[in-house]
Amino acid sequence: xxxxxxxxxxxxxxxxxxxxxxxxxxxxxxxMCIELMLNAVNLLxxxxxxxxxxxxxxxxxxxxxxxxGQLFVFFIMVVAAAEVSVGLAxxxxxxxxxxxxxxxxxxxxxx
Amino acid sequence: MSIIQILFSFLTVLALFGAIMVLVSKNPVHSVxxxxxxxFAISGHYILLNAQFLAxxxxxxxxGAIMVLxxxxxxxxxxxxxxxxxxxxxxxxAGVISGGCFLMVLVSLIRQTVELTGKTVLMKEGNIGLIKNxxxxxxxxxVVPFELSSVLFLSAMVGAVVIGKxx
Numbered sequence: 001x002x003x004x005x006x007x008x009x010x011x012x013x014x015x016x017x018x019x020x021x022x023x024x025x026x027x028x029x030x031x032m033c034i035e036l037m038l039n040a041v042n043l044l045x046x047x048x049x050x051x052x053x054x055x056x057x058x059x060x061x062x063x064x065x066x067x068x069g070q071l072f073v074f075f076i077m078v079v080a081a082a083e084v085s086v087g088l089a090x091x092x093x094x095x096x097x098x099x100x101x102x103x104x105x106x107x108x109x110x111x
Numbered sequence: 112m113s114i115i116q117i118l119f120s121f122l123t124v125l126a127l128f129g130a131i132m133v134l135v136s137k138n139p140v141h142s143v144x145x146x147x148x149x150x151f152a153i154s155g156h157y158i159l160l161n162a163q164f165l166a167x168x169x170x171x172x173x174x175g176a177i178m179v180l181x182x183x184x185x186x187x188x189x190x191x192x193x194x195x196x197x198x199x200x201x202x203x204x205a206g207v208i209s210g211g212c213f214l215m216v217l218v219s220l221i222r223q224t225v226e227l228t229g230k231t232v233l234m235k236e237g238n239i240g241l242i243k244n245x246x247x248x249x250x251x252x253x254v255v256p257f258e259l260s261s262v263l264f265l266s267a268m269v270g271a272v273v274i275g276k277x278x
Binding site for chain 2: 001002003004005006007008009011012013015016017018019020022023024026028029031032033035036039042043046047049050051053054055057064065066067068070071073074075077078079080081082083084085086088089090091092093095096101
């Protein structure tokens with residue numbers, strides 16, 4: 001499978017995430033679109049890792065080239081899990097104060 | 112058309128359709144369910160690339176844990192389609208236009224990159240995605256970031272409790 005297919009697919013997914021962040025006002029949907037962008041990047045990292053591995057496999061049959069990409073994806077997932085827990089706590093606190101999840105309520109920090 | 116190409120096309124279409132449905136759904140619960148569909152499709156892509164460990168982690172962590180957390184928060188707030196905040200139509204239009212411009216610039220950039228021509232991705236072969244090799248690398252080269260991530264989880268847990276505490 002050519003690498004371009006994966007790049008175009010991940011770009012489309014990432015752009016859909018960006019469009020979601022720009023067009024929706026619900027804070028939870030915005031947060032979900034950020035998760036969508038993270039997943040597009042993850043998939044592209046794995047695809048590039050397999051691309052480098054396939055190129056190095058011809059020279060050395062037991063190479064581990066490209067394994068760093070998959071470990072990066074693992075760490076991105078770890079950080080995303082921590083980020084979601086804190087972010088949802090912030091959204092719950094915001095809902096408790098304003099009784100809304102509209103992000104336009106957050107344009108003023110006072111009161 | 113081989114079976115891999117058919118599966119790739121099917122998973123790609125499913126993921127893109129689910130991602131679009133996340134945006135256009137009025138009900139936040141439907142958005143979460145469509146996002147779970149996208150995560151399943153991306154896990155299918157990982158399995159096609161023989162990254163089995165990441166496929167399972169993606170299912171357990173994202174589709175299992177994070178999305179359930181989202182669903183709990185949405186049900187806690189009692190959000191539905193009626194209480195959904197709306198943006199003006201021209202603001203939505205501007206968002207779609209700017210996102211489309213971003214996509215167009217990057218696609219044209221990839222199209223004229225000579226370094227990527229002829230490069231292929233190794234499908235369904237190779238053993239770097241198996242848990243044995245990933246574990247060896249994780250506990251030899253990446254042991255310090257791995258331990259740091261446990262500290263990060265602890266601080267995230269403490270932070271979530273402190274932020275969410277009622278006072």
